[in-house]
Amino acid sequence: MLKFTDTHQAYPPKRDAEDRRRDFAEIYKAFGDKAAALQSARCSQCGIPFCQSGCPLQNNIPDWLKLAAEGRLEEAYAESSATSTMPEICGRICPQDRLCEGACVIEQSGHGTVTIGAVEQYITDTAWGEGWVEPVRRGPDNGLSAGIIGAGPAGLSAAEKLAEAGCSVTVYDRYDRAGGLLVYGIPNFKLDKAVVARRVKRLEEAGIEFRLGFEVGRDAQLADLTDRHDSVLIATGVYKARELSCPAGAPAVPALDYLTASNRMGFGEAVADFDGGRLNAAAKRVVVIGGGDTAMDCVRTAVRQGAKSVTCLYRRDRANMPGSAREVKHAEEEGVVFEWLAAPDAIMGNAQGPTAVRAHRMRLGLPGPDGRQAPEIHPGSAHEIPADLVIAALGFEAEDLPTLFGHPDLTVTRRGTVKVDGPSLMTSVPGVFAAGDIVRGASLVVWGIRDGMDAAGSMLKWMSAQRARVAAE
Ligand code: FAD
Ligand code: SF4
Ligand code: SF4
Structure with a gap:
């Protein structure tokens, strides 16, 4: 352990962005056994593990990192599954930069966090592959x-x-x-x-x-x-989507309708609104409004559907966006253009569909009651972004x-x-x-x-x- 001084931080290899744009397969390849052990060994086995406090499940992270570093993967799996019903899912999609990895002391000391999520995924994917994931152990029938x-x-x-x-x-x-x-x-x-x-x-x-x-x-x-x-x-x-408050000559598509259609296509189902074009970004100029995880999923889905261009409008700046910084980086690598500090003023178009989004430049003013700086319109900054498909990803209620x-x-x-x-x-x-x-x-x-x-x-x-x-x- 304690290898963080001489072993650089490494995530599993990421597929090339050009390659990723062509399909919906996961973007990370699997960790190799040696790489996973080495990365696990970077952990300094803190007496008070802040990573664990940063994890909503209070996962016993240092213990399973140590076991993984020693190649004792079955025991590592037993430890990691003791506190989580879906460790390989969390390893894939937790925003670790805001949770366990964001709290890792090695990250705080400037050496780059232990890649906890990737190791967690590796341990449980290995367990599935090796047949170590046992059936649910049902207790004796309690009549309830x-x-x-x-x-x-x-x-x-x-x-x-x-x-x-x-x-x-x-x-x-x-x-x-x-x-x-x-x-x-x-x-x-x-x-x-x-x-x-x-x-x-x-x-x-x-x-x-x-x-x-x-x-x-x-x-x-x-x-x-x-x-x-x-x-x-x-x-x-x-599931109630927040709606755009600006005037709309043409309707914006709700983000979840768009993503659900894409996921159904992935299951090989026929989706009429996809075939009819309403929920299909192919060859279109796409504008996604919003800055959370849902918006990131929409822009990256549009890229994979073959959009002509994909722009994300977000009213605050990069540092203040709610989505994971890692997801933004993936999206940028895949060709998404981010217009930070920009908010829609109107969706231009007609019943046939949108033609553009008119947007204002914004600046951040004084903090509001939630402590976040409130975005204000920069006067005289209206501009148009051409669009054939507008997706509203403003969150859910x-x-x-x-x-x-x-x-x-x-x-x-x-x-x-x-x-x-x-x-x-x-x-x-x-x-x-x-x-x-x-x-x-x-x-x-x-x-x-x-x-x-x-x-x-x-x-x-x-x-x-x-x-x-x-x-x-
Ligand atoms: P849900 O997962 O929403 O499940 C609720 C279920 O209840 C659904 O299956 C629904 O069909 C069913 N249901 C609803 N009403 C009824 C009813 N009346 N009768 C019967 N069934 C009903 N979180 C992350 O940690 N990482 C991510 O990367 C991430 N990405 C996201 C991307 C998108 C596009 C979205 C929308 C969310 C994302 N989240 C992410 C958030 C995460 O998915 C949710 O926080 C999580 O799924 C909530 O779990 P849940 O079980 O409470 O609800
Ligand atoms: Fe906890 Fe998620 Fe980090 Fe796993 S990836 S240790 S579940 S915060
Ligand atoms: Fe290891 Fe980082 Fe957790 Fe410390 S905070 S135990 S270094 S993963």
Whole structure:
């Protein structure tokens, strides 16, 4: 260990940008065994590992780095999977620069962080390859039944933990595949869908029932599920797209419609709006509005669909954008042009489609109530960016769940997210819990996993206590 003084930081080899532009395959190649061991050995085995505090799952990072450095990969896998239901997924898509790697002391001392995410992915991909990933170990049947609404990372993580405890678990999802945004939001070049599918298969094989194409609010109300199960988890994510506030002569395409269509094409499905051109960037001048992860996924998808040009408009500067700096770098390498400090004033065009985005230059003014400098229009800076396809990637809000679920007693915050009791994650409806984006607002996969696992623990306690109470009456 402690090799950071003489071993340079290295990520797994990245495919050449020109090559990446032509397909949707993941952009990183796998770490070689030697490289992974060497990179793991850069860790200084801190007595107080800040990387661990920076990880929402509190992963025991120094221990599995040491085991990986010594080539003891099966033990490294056992250690890393002890605190995470999806280590290879987090290794691929956590914004590590803002989490574990951002907190690494070696990074802070200027030597370049230990490449924690890449090693985590390497360990678990090796475990899958070697057959070390065991079936979910179901506990003896405890007679308790849990219903989970939403098969995203939060719902799937809760399902796994509840099955391990011996509950009978049913997961309801309105999509036709399980995985939530792992499947229909995040593109293949960040997360291969086969990686998600093998996780879902493992849960199916553990006897977890998936009722797909089942929309709560349409096919059942929340009360139907509370009647059917001893406890229910709401893990429905946030799907109401924020809309552009500027006048639009032609409509902008919502980012998730665009990405979902692209992901469905990846599954070999026919998508009418793609074939008809509405959700297809081929040969078009594309303008994406927004600066988060979703916007980055849209610009990079448009490149791969063969767009003539791709421009990203963001109203703040590079240093203040919400998306991962690493993703911006990938996008720039792939040919995306960023117009920092630019905001749309109008979408020009007609019913046939857009012709341009009229934009203002912005400057950053005084900090607002959120502490972030507020963007202000630079007078006289209006200019036009030609566009044949405009994609709005301005973030997501919660749907109106109390109305949708026919349950006015379900308390929500001013933002529409479901209100929970802090430690237990129980909602205002007894026995109904909530986890993931529907509680936090648009967040991260790793937080969904954390919440899902925590909620499962609380549900179990609640169900057991209820049963004991009924038995005592
Ligand atoms: P979701 O993944 O949204 O899953 C919710 C599920 O609930 C869905 O399957 C949905 O169909 C289902 N559902 C909703 N309503 C109902 C209903 N009424 N009845 C039945 N089922 C219902 N995070 C990262 O960490 N790294 C990234 O790189 C990253 N990239 C992203 C890219 C995009 C384009 C987007 C949109 C998000 C990205 N995120 C990323 C965020 C991350 O995907 C989410 O934070 C995470 O998926 C939230 O998990 P969840 O389980 O709470 O919700
Ligand atoms: Fe880092 Fe995410 Fe893995 Fe935690 S789960 S160690 S934050 S990559
Ligand atoms: Fe190793 Fe960095 Fe974590 Fe310290 S902070 S234990 S050097 S990965």
